[in-house]
Amino acid sequence: MxxxxxxxxxxxxxxxxxxxxxxxxxxxxxxxxxxxxxxxxxxxxxxxxxxxxxxxxxxxxxxxxxxxxxxxxxxxxxxxxxxxxxxxxxxxxxxxxxxxxxxxxxxxxxxxxxxxxxxxxxxxxxxxxxxxxxxxxxxxxxxxxxxxxxxxxxxxxxxxxxxxxxxxxxxxxxxxxxxxxxxxxxxxxxxxxxxxxxxxxxxxxxxxxxxxxxxxxxxxxxxxxxxxxxxxxxxxxxxxxxxxxxxxxxxxxxxxxxxxxxxxxxxxxxxxxxxxxxxxxxxxxxxxxxxxxxxxxxxxxxxxxxxxxxxxxxxxxxxxxxxxxxxxxxxxxxxxxxxxxxxxxxxxxxxxxxxxxxxGEGGTEAAAIRIQSCWRRHVAQTAYLWHCRRKWAVGTIAISWWMHMQMRRVRKALQARRFRQLENYRSRAQHLATNWKHIQSSKRTIIHIPSLGYSQRQRLNLRGFDILQNTQISRLCDIRDENVEVIYVCPRHLEEDTLHYYTSLLKGDGATDKLDTETTEASSGIRRFIILTPEALDYFPTHNMCLSTLLKYSPHTLKRIRHLIQGKEAYIVGRVAHVDDLAVADELGVPVLGPEPAIAHLYSTKSGGRRIFTEAEVDVPPGRGDIHSLNQLHETLAELMVQNMDVQRWVFKMNSELRSHGTAYCDKCYLSCYNWALQEYHHYGPQLWNTQWIQESVLLRYLDEIPEWLARYARPVKTSCYPNWACFLKTFLRQGGVVEAYIPSDSITCLKVDLLLEPGGEVTMLSCGDQLHASCQLEAVGSTVPQTSVHPETLNSICMRVGQACLQRHIVGYVSVDLVTFLSHNTMEQKVWAIDLDLAYSDQLAMTQMLLMITGGTLNFHTGCLEVPIRMTEKCSEQQIAAKPPVLNRYAVIGIHLFHSNLSMLYHYVFLKICKAHGLGFDTKRKQGTVFALYDSNDRCSIGMITVSEDLQRALVTFARNLSVIHQEISSSKMQGETNFKALSKNIDDVLQMTAQNKLLALEDKAA
Known part of the structure; x- marks a missing residue:
């Protein structure tokens, strides 16, 4: 201190x-x-x-x-x-x-x-x-x-x-x-x-x-x-x-x-x-x-x-x-x-x-230092950036290679799994073919999966895709066979009123005791059919997945189905084939009554159908398929036009065309050299015209004018999908398609025939009907059953040949054939052309099953009649029973795709009460009346309708009257709504006039 x-x-x-x-x-x-x-x-x-x-x-x-x-x-x-x-x-x-x-x-x-x-x-x-x-x-x-x-x-x-x-x-x-x-x-x-x-x-x-x-x-x-x-x-x-x-x-x-x-x-x-x-x-x-x-x-x-x-x-x-x-x-x-x-x-x-x-002082040295430092910095920065780029490239290559190897492993695993599923499908299909007769005669369970296995682009472009899949809910009527139990996989959640309606409909024939759903339990009696909805539907509400894919990702539903079919003979009936059908079948361990997905996609196209029809020696419209380039289109069209001078309209169809969405047409009369070519044709005559050197000049003239002719006058049928020819042509050339001649007649009848190609090798006709059209002549919304436009023997011959041609290509299951019939102007003889082939369970067949369910009748394809048995009362004497035949002929009009936007304002039970008030019902004793098919419980815009009567004319009149009554009840002068009722009624009027003319001609022939 x-x-x-x-x-x-x-x-x-x-x-x-x-x-x-x-x-x-x-x-x-x-x-x-x-x-x-x-x-x-x-x-x-x-x-x-x-x-x-x-x-x-x-x-x-x-x-x-x-x-x-x-x-x-x-x-x-x-x-x-x-x-x-x-x-x-x-x-x-x-x-x-x-x-x-x-x-x-x-x-x-x-x-x-x-x-x-x-x-x-x-x-x-x-x-x-x-x-x-x-x-x-x-x-x-x-x-x-x-x-x-x-x-x-x-x-x-x-x-x-x-x-x-x-x-x-x-x-x-x-x-x-x-x-x-x-x-x-x-x-x-x-x-x-x-x-x-x-x-x-x-x-x-x-x-x-x-x-x-x-x-x-x-x-x-x-x-x-x-x-x-x-x-x-x-x-x-x-x-x-x-x-x-x-x-x-x-x-x-x-x-x-x-x-x-x-x-x-x-x-x-x-x-x-x-x-x-x-x-x-x-x-x-x-x-x-x-x-x-x-x-x-x-x-x-x-x-x-x-x-x-x-x-x-x-x-x-x-x-x-x-x-x-x-x-x-x-x-x-x-x-x-x-x-x-x-x-x-x-x-x-x-x-x-x-x-x-x-x-200033030391400025030269400072400048030199600055230049050197800038240059060194530039060199160092360039080297660093180059190093970073190489490092980034190395990382990118490593990640890409890792992803590539991972995808390769996953791809190999998927390929191995699908190959295993295909092998299992083939082994089960062989078992199904070997035991088909036994399975058809014994008790069996049919798993109906109405899946539309279209491509993703097609599914996303379809409005109301889930409703389109549910239009075949009438498959439930397969239980009319006492040995059949049905498991129907539904793509929509059905409300209680819809379930109650189908319960009452199926109980009316005594075929079932109750309707069993996923949320209800059986109270009494056996369960003849069950409706299940995949739980994956709630997770993918807007992806427009096909039903097979939804079922594949629904483990609880698969477990429920596996439990229901345990110890029973069962098989799957699909619709449009998809690879996930094999996955579902492999999970359930049951066969699929249908072709392989690859074969189905190959022959369900327009070009594939023409190949089968050609090999079956069935008449087809003049045309050619498998067109994939613009030059090929022009050359093919020019050759077809030279060889068929009487054809006035040419139709272009995409291979994956759905409900006339991928169809266009062009009239020959707009071609500037058409009159000159027609003069040349009449000058040489039909016999010499087939000579190649005579056709060469007309062919070259056609090749010069066809591109401009198509660009100016070709029109798509549905402009909502393809607004002009350029858009249509782009998709047409990418997918490939067919060029065909339009039917050269004003009086045309289209009919659809449904076939079952049994695994045992037999061909069975299940349904046939003359199609009804609405606004578009190439899109059917209904049919009349049975068909009356083609002789039954001719129709049976065509169907047998087509069925055998399909069996030779390992196509089994349900197949529908679209035919057109008309009178030739040259020979005045009836011609039948095969225009389309669908390897799927059709909507007409599903509605025909409902028709047969409510009437209890059968279709006699040899006579072309719908035979309905009539129950005789006990008071009738033996003479009355002998005088009256036990079986009567009936005619039905089936409306499959009836659409009216105002239907969404009414619940189903309200709609049915309104119909009952106007007398729109079915008489179970007389086996005639009206029956509805309900597809959706939410939108309620689409329905199906069947009218049954003693003759075709009365059935058509009843159908048209029902459409008018429904339209008046749900519409007003200021709110007509969007509908196809009016166009369908007009088509029915044309059919009635044609029917009246045919009857008059028949009477004249008898009188003569």
Whole structure:
């Protein structure tokens, strides 16, 4: 522990000497001659006095410091930290100093508008804001007051010596910390410079006079150090340690300086040491020169680096920088150095000028360094980017290869699984073919999956895809065979009213006791059919997945089916074949009554159907299939038109055409060379026309005009799918298609025949009917059963040949054949053309099963009649039974795709009550009336309808009347809705007229 110095009177002796020197300065100032009218004072005398005072003060301070440095300083004890040091006051007598300052003038190098008084400026600059609290501490001393307020017209200062205190400049004297400017560049610093350069000392009136131009005011003075001085640097600069009572901390502080603004200039980055202004500046800060010289050297280097020709330095600001910025000039941004300049704006503009750095000192080396660094950076960056690209490429290749291998493994696994499923399908199909007779005669379970296994593009383009799959809900009627149990997989959730309707419908024939659903349990009796809905339907409501795919991803439904068919003979009846049919069959372990998906997709196209018809030696329209290029289309069409001059319209069908969506046509009459070609045909005659050299000229003419003819006059049948020929042609060439001749007759009848190609090798006809059309002649919405347009033997012959051709290609299951019949104009004989082949369970067959269910009849394809047995009452005598046949013929009209948007406003039970009120029902005793098929419980826009009557004409009239009644009940004059009822009614009227004409012709023939 060090002992504090006891002789505190030495401080007073030093200040006594300072007081004496000030008295001498006062006497010297009294002797200065003053001109009251504002003439310049004798500055030489003032200069001598100031120099003498400065030397005396320096000498006394050095003597005191020598004595102080030899003593040991003692830190105050903690217990005395809050006590005030008792320092004896020393009050020497001081005479008042008269004010002899002349009027204010402008000092050289001062900024415009800045007026300075010729006085001694006392500046006190603490290092930081914490040391500013020491400005009001007296340390037991009273200094002479040299900062008295000067009143207007007064010639001297007033006030007592005891009240003398050194006033600290405020406001503009606050010094910014070096770290405030750290990190700032030269750009965007003008606004900051304005704020920093405003920090100038306010002029304080003193007893000194203003100096002349080139003559400095009084030099810097430092008060004597107190007893708490800690150390002094080698250059003689003192640092005071002030005690801050409030914060209880001992913080180093810069000694208060009394500095006057000493401007000097730096020319070309060099200070002239012989210049008078710099000489006076150096003298004014001699005590702190070691700190100031560092800032001055840094400023000079900055000016030399940027080749600044002239810089005006504010000495006061430079001293502040030297005292306050102790962290090293290398970390100080240039803005801090430029803030010490009076013409900082000009210097800043010059420093910010591009390329200015390379004009100054070491500019060539700096430019070389910059170029080399930029080039090295460019080379390094290029190498780094190239490395990053290669690294990214390596990662991408690795990930791609990993994904490729993963996909390859998955693909191989899927291929192996599908191959295994196909092998299992073939083995089960062989078992089904071997035991088919036994299975048909014994109890069996049929799993009906009405799945439309179209491509994804086709499924997404079909509106109401799930409703289209459920149009075959009448497959439930297979239970009319007592040995059959039906499991129907439904693509929609059915409401209670729909389930109750089918329960009542099936109970009417006594074929079942109840309807069992997935959520209900059997109460009594055996379960003859079950309706199940896959749970995956709730997870994929908008994906338009086929029913087989939904069932494949429904493990609970598969488990339920597996449990229901356990220990029973069962097989699957699908619709349009899909690969997921094999997956479902493999999961359930049952065979599929249908062809392989690949074979089904090959021969269910338009081109595949034509190949089967050709091999079955069935008449087909003139045409050609498997067209996949534009040149092939033009050449084929030209050849067909030359060979068939009587055909007026040509039809273009896509291979995957669905319900006439992929069909277009073009009339031959719009061809410009048609009349000329017709003249050539009549000129040579039909016999010579088949010669190739005769047809060559017409063929070349057709080839030239066909492209333009198709582009202008070809029209798609459904413009909703393909608005123009260009869109249709693009899809047609991608999928491939068929060019066929349209039937060359105005009286055309289309009929559909459903066949069962049994695995045992037999062909069985299941249904046949003449088709009914709505707005589009190529799209059927219903049919009349049985068909009456073709002789039964002719129809049976055609169907047998087609069936055998399909069996030769391993096609089994349900097949439907579309035929057209017309009278030839040349021979007046009936012709039958086969136009389409569908390897699927048809909607007509499903509705025919319902027809046979409600009537209890059978279709006799040898006679072409629907035979319905009539139950005889007990009261009838034996003669009446013998007189009346037990079987009657009935005719039915089946409406499969009836659509009306206003049906959605009625619930099914309300709709059925309205129909019952109008007498639209079925008489189970007479086996005639109307029956409806309900497809959907939510939208309710599509329905099916069957009318049964004694003859075809009455059945057609009943059907048309039912459509009219339903339309009137659900429509108003302002809300007709979207429907096909009207178009279908018009078609029925045409059929009725044709039927009447046929009857008239038949009567005439009999009469003849």
């Amino acid at each position: 060090f002992n504090a110095p006891r002789n505190e009177e030495e401080i007073g002796e030093v200040f006594v000497k300072v007081q004496d020197d000030l008295k001498q300065l006062k006497r010297s100032l009294d002797k200065i001659p003053v001109n009251e009218r504002g003439k310049i004072l004798d500055i030489q005398t003032l200069d001598i006095a100031i120099q003498k005072t400065e030397s005396s003060i320096r000498k006394h301070a050095e003597d005191y410091l020598k004595r102080v440095t030899k003593r040991l300083l003692v830190l105050p004890s903690i217990e005395d930290e809050h006590k005030t040091a008792q320092i004896p006051k020393w009050k020497p007598p001081v005479k008042s100093i008269p004010d002899v300052s002349p009027p204010r003038t402008l000092l050289p190098m001062a900024s415009p508008g800045e007026k300075m008084s010729a006085a001694i400026h006392l500046l006190y600059k603490p290092v930081n804001s914490k040391n500013r609290s020491t400005k009001n501490q007296k340390f037991g001393l009273s200094l002479p007051d040299v900062h008295k307020k000067r009143t207007k017209g007064a010639n001297h200062h007033t006030g007592s010596v005891e009240s003398f205190q050194a006033n600290e400049p405020r406001g503009h004297h606050s010094q910014a910390k070096p770290e405030d400017d750290a990190g700032m560049g030269l750009i965007g610093i003008k606004s900051r410079c304005h704020k920093k350069l405003e920090c100038k000392s306010e002029p304080i009136s003193s007893c000194s006079t203003t100096s002349r131009e080139g003559t400095p005011p009084l030099i810097t003075k430092t008060p004597p150090p107190s007893t708490n001085s800690k150390s002094m640097d080698q250059g003689g600069m003192m640092q005071d340690q002030n005690y801050v009572a409030k914060s209880h901390q001992n913080l180093p502080a810069t000694p208060p300086l009394i500095v006057i603004k000493y401007p000097f200039t730096i020319i070309n980055g060099r200070v002239d040491p012989m210049a008078v202004d710099f000489h006076y500046f150096k003298q004014s800060c001699s005590l702190s020169w070691s700190s100031v010289v560092v800032s001055l050297e840094a400023l000079e280097k900055l000016l030399r680096d940027f080749a600044v020709p002239l810089a005006k330095v504010i000495g006061e600001r430079l001293v502040e920088l030297g005292l306050n910025l102790d962290i090293g000039w290398r970390k100080v941004p240039p803005i801090t150095l430029l803030s010490a300049l009076e013409n900082w704006e000009e210097v800043l503009d010059l420093v910010l000028r591009p390329g200015q750095r390379y004009k």
